[in-house]
Amino acid sequence: MLKKVNTSRLTIDWLLLSLFFSIVLVGWLMLYTVSYEGDGGLWWDFDSIVGKQTIWIGVALVAFIVVYSLDWRIWNTLAYPIYIVTVLSLAGVLLFGKEVKGASSWFEIMGYSIQPSEIAKWGTALGISAFLSQMKMDINRWKRIIVAFLLFLVPAFLIFLQPDAGTAIIFLSFLVPLYRAGLNPIIYVFGFSLAFIFIGSLLWSPYLIFLLVLLGCYFVLAYSVGDNRLPLSILLLLALFVAAGYNFFAYIYILGVVVLAGLYFAYLPFREARYKLMIGTVVVGIVCAALSLGTSWAFDNILKPHQRDRLNVWLKPELSDRHGSLYNIIQSKTAIGSGGFSGKGFLDGNMTRLNYVPEQSTDFIFSILGEEQGFIGCVSLILLMVLMLIRLTIIGERATLPFVRYYAYSIAGILFFHFFINIGMTIGLMPVIGIPLPLVSKGGSSLVSFFIMMAVLLKMDHTARRV
Numbered sequence: 001m002l003k004k005v006n007t008s009r010l011t012i013d014w015l016l017l018s019l020f021f022s023i024v025l026v027g028w029l030m031l032y033t034v035s036y037e038g039d040g041g042l043w044w045d046f047d048s049i050v051g052k053q054t055i056w057i058g059v060a061l062v063a064f065i066v067v068y069s070l071d072w073r074i075w076n077t078l079a080y081p082i083y084i085v086t087v088l089s090l091a092g093v094l095l096f097g098k099e100v101k102g103a104s105s106w107f108e109i110m111g112y113s114i115q116p117s118e119i120a121k122w123g124t125a126l127g128i129s130a131f132l133s134q135m136k137m138d139i140n141r142w143k144r145i146i147v148a149f150l151l152f153l154v155p156a157f158l159i160f161l162q163p164d165a166g167t168a169i170i171f172l173s174f175l176v177p178l179y180r181a182g183l184n185p186i187i188y189v190f191g192f193s194l195a196f197i198f199i200g201s202l203l204w205s206p207y208l209i210f211l212l213v214l215l216g217c218y219f220v221l222a223y224s225v226g227d228n229r230l231p232l233s234i235l236l237l238l239a240l241f242v243a244a245g246y247n248f249f250a251y252i253y254i255l256g257v258v259v260l261a262g263l264y265f266a267y268l269p270f271r272e273a274r275y276k277l278m279i280g281t282v283v284v285g286i287v288c289a290a291l292s293l294g295t296s297w298a299f300d301n302i303l304k305p306h307q308r309d310r311l312n313v314w315l316k317p318e319l320s321d322r323h324g325s326l327y328n329i330i331q332s333k334t335a336i337g338s339g340g341f342s343g344k345g346f347l348d349g350n351m352t353r354l355n356y357v358p359e360q361s362t363d364f365i366f367s368i369l370g371e372e373q374g375f376i377g378c379v380s381l382i383l384l385m386v387l388m389l390i391r392l393t394i395i396g397e398r399a400t401l402p403f404v405r406y407y408a409y410s411i412a413g414i415l416f417f418h419f420f421i422n423i424g425m426t427i428g429l430m431p432v433i434g435i436p437l438p439l440v441s442k443g444g445s446s447l448v449s450f451f452i453m454m455a456v457l458l459k460m461d462h463t464a465r466r467v
Contacts, residue, residue: 012462013395019388020439020454024447026381027440028053029346030368034361036347049361049442056444060451067455072463075456076403079130083151086123089116090158097162105162115445117159117167122453125410127151128174132181133402139181148178166433169421176413177406180396190284197292203315206296207251210289214258215239217285218265224277225268234264314431328364331357332426336370336378343374361442363434366426381440385419395461404460411453414438 028050035048045051075082089107093116097104106113128151131137138144156171179188193216200209215238222231238261245254269277299308309325320326335351338344349371351357357367369377389412396408415438422437424430436443438450 012458013391016388016391016395016454017458019384019391023381023384023388023439024057026369026384027365027437028057030365030440031361031442033347033349033352033368033372034365036353052444053442053447056447059444060448063448064451064455067452068459070459072456072460075126075407075460076130076133079126079403083123083127083130086116086120087155087158090120090155092116094158094161105159105164105167113445115443117155117162117164118443118445118449120155120159121170121414122449122456124152124155124171124174125407125414125453126456128177128410129403129407132177132406137181137402139178139183145183145187148183164434166421166435169433170414170417170435173413173417174410176416177409180409181406193288194291197288198295199315201292201295202299202311206292207255208246209292211242211246211254211258213285213288213292214262215242216288217281218262220281221265221269221277224274225272231265231268234261310431310433314428317428328358328432329428332364332367333428335367336427339371339374339377341375343370343372343377346372348372362436363422363432363441364426365437365441366423370426382419382423385415389416389419392457395457399461401460404457407460408457411457414453415450 031050031053035045035050046055093107094104096107098106098108098113100106100113105117106115128148131148131151132139139148152171152174156168159171160168175183175188175191179185197209197213200212215235218235218238219232222228222235225231238258242254242258266278269275269281299311303311306325309320312319313325313329317326317329322330331351335349335357338351339349344350347353349368351371352360352368357364360368366378366381369381373380392408392412392415396405396412399405399408418435418438421430421433421435422441425432425435436446438446
């Protein structure tokens with residue numbers, strides 16, 4: 001016999017809240033390290049980095065309490081208006097914003113800088129959630145797909161114009177709630193394929209990528225026919241020939257063999273009158289080939305030297321200047337590696353104290369943790385982040401209302417992209433694109449935005465489970 005749950009005992013999700021504030025505390029301690037000067041840099045010195053962050057934590061806590069006290073249904077009702085206001089603020093900052101380091105990304109209000117792109121993440125999360133939670137939502141209809149993509153691509157484009165490419169990339173995180181809503185996985189496969197082609201064309205030869213594109217098209221044609229054992233076997237032999245002969249035969253000969261083999265693979269769907277498959281594969285193949293060859297051409301002829309340096313630092317560090325564009329990454333890796341297994345100890349990081357790592361209070365704050373707390377500290381923070389992401393997905397899955405579910409996945413996606421890209425930057429796995437570590441790096445707008453995001457989710461989860 002099932003036991004009835006006493007909903008009156010349901011309270012705020014303390015586990016998620018504890019993980020959230022634990023990460024905030026880690027960030028505050030790391031900023032204290034940056035500010036510490038032996039007998040100064042205390043948290044009540046509001047001119048220091050940690051002092052200013054303490055003020056912002058106080059502001060964020062007030063915002064958290066205010067937002068949590070509001071009726072949870074207001075966020076569904078006002079989702080679109082909030083989204084529109086945040087998009088208009090992104091347009092406004094292009095006209096009236098304060099320019100810092102070449103980017104017009106901040107409003108200056110009473111001596112404090114507010115970054116509307118951080119609030120826009122929350123507004124877009126509300127807008128996407130409201131759209132996906134509509135009655136009879138079929139996300140795989142083309143009109144719905146276009147609207148869903150525009151909801152996050154419009155703010156991303158406005159942020160890109162500031163220019164702030166790093167923050168704009170974060171808006172790709174809204175592909176996470178779209179996937180949960182049932183968006184066709186083929187779209188994601190196609191997107192990852194384009195990303196692979198783009199990166200591969202810079203990392204290796206675009207001509208090699210072109211051959212791989214052709215082999216991929218042949219695989220689609222061979223796999224889709226009725227009896228595909230012989231075509232797939234022939235394709236395997238062709239792939240082995242390309243792999244074995246690429247460094248030993250002239251490219252034109254290998255390309256000629258691959259193109260001639262294409263006549264056979266094109267005949268397979270033609271024999272079964274699958275003309276749409278043939279046309280679709282040809283179109284996709286042309287797009288992928290154009291991207292491969294176009295990427296290499298654009299890198300050499302369109303990108304500015306400093307933009308090429310950023311890509312080389314990520315993909316070909318041996319071509320970068322160790323005392324120039326590669327300096328930040330080298331110092332970050334050195335700081336993290338110097339911490340060893342258990343670290344040098346709190347406030348005992350020499351590279352941190354001597355400011356060897358540039359931007360160590362924002363983009364490269366993870367290097368402070370690596371130096372002072374070592375492998376144990378890094379793994380502990382990553383574990384806190386992973387547990388928080390898991391808890392967010394649990395809240396999303398137990399939600400009885402679609403709006404709450406998609407909002408939870410939106411927040412999880414935003415945090416995951418931030419964590420993955422920032423930590424990847426500090427160890428050289430991702431390009432340096434100016435993405436802060438959420439709840440840890442210095443930044444008032446980001447901190448307040450995430451506190452508001454979490455307050456909305458916790459209130460919706462707490463209240464919705466009672467109804």
